[in-house]
Amino acid sequence: MTDVLLSESRRTDPATWWRQAAVYQIYPRSFADANGDGLGDIPGVVSRADYLAELGIDAVWLSPFYPSALADGGYDVADYRNVDPRLGTLEDFDRMIAALHERGIRVIVDIVPNHSSNLHPWFQEALAAGRGSAERERYIFREGTGENGEQPPSDWGAAFGGSAWERVEDGQWYLHSFATEQPDFNWDHPDVRADFLRTLRFWSDRGVDGFRIDVAHMLTKDLTEPLPSRAELEGLPHDGNHPLSDRDDVHEIYAEWRRVFNEYDPPRTGVAEAWVSTPERRARYASAEGLGQAFNFDLLVADFDAAQFRTIIADNLAQSAASGSSTTWVLSNHDVTRHATRYGLPALEGRPVKQGVEWIKAGGPEDWIDREQGLRRARAATLLLLGLPGSAYLYQGEELGLQEVADIPADRRQDPAFFRGGEFDGFGRDGCRVPLPWTAAGPSFGFGEAEAHLPQPASFAKYAVDVEAADPDSTLSLYREALRLRRVLQTDEQLEWTETGRADVLSFVRPNGWRVVTNFGTAPFDLGADASRIVLGPVDAGSLPAESTVWIAPAGR
Template identity: 50%
Template sequence: MTKVSTQQPQSAPGHEWWRSAVIYQIYPRSFADASGDGIGDLGGITARLPHLAELGVDAVWLSPFYRSPQKDAGYDVSDYMDVDPLFGTLDDFDRMLAEAHTQGLRVIVDLVPNHSSDQHEWFQAALAAGPGSPERTRYIFREGKGPGGDEPPNNWQSVFGGPAWTRVADGEWYLHLFDSSQPDFDWNNPEVGDMFVEVLRFWLDRGVDGFRVDVAHGNAKAEGLPDVDEELIAAGSMDSPFFGQEHVHEIYRRWRTVLDEYEGDRVLCAEAWVSPLEKMARFVRPDEMHQAFNFVYLETPWDAAQLRSVIDESIRAFGEVGAPPTWVLSNHDTIRHRTRLALVPPPPHGAGIGPTSKSKADPTVSLRRGRAATALMLALPGSAYVYQGEELGLPEVTAIAPEQREDPTFHRTKGELWGRDGCRVPIPWESEAPAYGFSPTGETWLPQPPEWATLARDAQAGVEGSTLELYRRALALREAHGLGTGELEWIDVGPTAIGFRNGDITVIANIGHDAVDVPRGEILLASSPLDAASLAADETVWVRTA
């Protein structure tokens, strides 16, 4: 193993870096391709890290790069302690990590503990061993219902569509809350917990700064695997026998003790799709994780009253357990926020949008609104996440033909749901280069739209008013004025706008249609070219007042 000698320093208790960090999500297959095969890789990430340091983020989070058949873009892991050749080697990872630390960037890696690939050696052993074997107890195998056991053990449905159970040749069924190639582990088996502690130590020993935990709310299932109350789910409840079970927290208490053995403020961040926020905050109690993604904020529409309410509730709920609030607008599973916040009518969560979708977004409105939402989010106290390409103002891509789509959601629902490919298109770096600088050969695993030439990084760098420069300035000001560690004080600016003070900065976001007065003072940041006297619809401003 290549030794990583650039581990970041320890912070004083209560001042840990993750409490106020801006963390940039890298989706490896779509970030930068050094090999030329059209799929991003670790070499491409390493080469582009200086750009992220220059952008002003504090850390990067990498979606999975482990060995995988890639049935779900790497979230189907066959070996948790190796790099898939698609992305490079362990030596490539070590070089990337060392370069990130040299650039002053911490590195968080994705961990997928709810399920593995069906090609994982444990699952292959379970299939070979047969019913009643110790190998099968690492996963959730059950006999079916009905005559001959021909019906699934319960009524659970996959997140990707269709039943959450698949039958094997000997007649038993196995659970997969996602694709059939992703069997769920049985966390009641202590071997599973021991294996993941080994995985944690493997990557911590290499020098990673933490883990983002995929489906952190899913590892524990209700005893007896009871049927889902379909009426409750249809009414919008997130309560289910397979998500958000209370005994899931025992897993992360054990993980926390492992991370606490290591120097350098190692961090655990939960992808926990649970509500209300009080339930999400349970994942970040002092002896568990450090952060949890604030999906309630991500899903809040562009509405002043709703935004103010969720900001208040987030600060309160996370603060009550001593954790920082987190803020996020986009990621690899959701429609890019530039597009999503302007869609009329808004589509159901998880449906995605495609070329025939009824939901449409005016490109001018969507760009203004996306920039305004970013300027609002980056002024909030706590930690924020930025998804690759949002600093370029990238919209959701809808013009992807059915035969080009790869998301299992699209295929399992036979095209009823468009899925997530539209937010995963390889990002543009250079306007006149092959694949806009993503790949030296011009190959891309998903097609890039031609209009992205104008959104490439080199077309925006140094250009006043560009989205890239807006992000750079906002991140620099956020750091200089300590907004991440500040406190929010609301000010009254009317029912259709949001106004607050954070330190010496006053922030106004106009979410309605009527103009809003801009307070007197030095204008430090404006999401759009500003009339000095008023703020138009879908604009945010930062003002330093006397």
């Protein structure tokens, strides 16, 4: 039956492929190591191209691979139009694009426009040129306060802790919203705007299909003096006029980028990482005149709870319809605790996205977490997500059911959030960035020939690709089959909720008759006659087990 249904699956318009795509995020330094130095690289991605094709994804999103001192996992970019020599060359990048395109996989790359590395040639020129120079105008330099300028221009804090200002040798201060090694660009400067247009064309000309825009809401700023205090900033509304975040004038930049995207056939696409205050504000980033799509992170802060999921799904589908875009569904990424772990920890109940922080900082005591429940819920949530209209963004390793790694020694950690704290509470993001296990044996579970740059726990052996590929009931097998069948579900971008008689069971039907049912509860749910048409997911004597999801084919198929 499924083979017949697959023959009826959608044909994707090359210009709108992203609307319902399954996109797989690769954190390149932790994906696959081809040269045996312990660090993942671009040739490593090429070596796993067949794996990606077998997984059934539509696109890869490649986290930063540019030359970088790794002050922030590659998000401190020293050269926007090159490859970090530890990760390969531009020729390797071209081979990767060709290998993925040959397999029908498109490529999205990360663009980091709010800040550069302090090793970027422009910033080095700014330091050498001195105060009042044209070179410094590309960044945000200010005189300090106090009798001799020894105090920062304001009391603003950086995301990774400490002051948002750093003093240089001649006494001026520069703004860095994140790490000190990440000076903010001045987006009022024409050089900055023109150089990023060159960068977009550079990668588009090499075959890149789209761009993920890091902190897309932070580029433009109003630093008219006197600068507001930190307390004053926190009290200002985010209505398009906030001095530092989600300003209306940022969309002038993205309208210019859209004109560049539209120079290509098919047009390049963009997706904004935009942490903004309202759905209406986010919709502006997703407009056809702007980037086209914006991340919906709502499920990252939701418990495994039917009411929360239904509200988030309904709200985001309505927002997408209003903006003309399609929504994005995300359960894990490189910045948050893996959802197989998250769902095994106590409920968030409205706490921030940094769930699990107490568990991780304590070294992961086992009595705080139910790993089996976490994985069971993760599989159920993933099947629900993949059944929804819109695009799905998957993070490397989640298809294996990988858990967060909590017990990384301090001397092996890399994330500035661990050392500096700030809004990440000092627990860091290394636990979700540990290199993948490809084989149950080997010096780094098949990641490479040397020890991996972040330590892999012994438990990774049971999650290895070679183990799970041989098991039809594994999480990897579930993802492969779900992504294969998803091409049938993803027709019209709509759904209709159907009542189940239980508050802890959600059910919806897609326009082509496919039904998705998720049991968030602890008691089985009777599926009745539908049980005979289940094509994916568990069933027990005609009932849907607790904390699980099934896909049901249309009647008469």
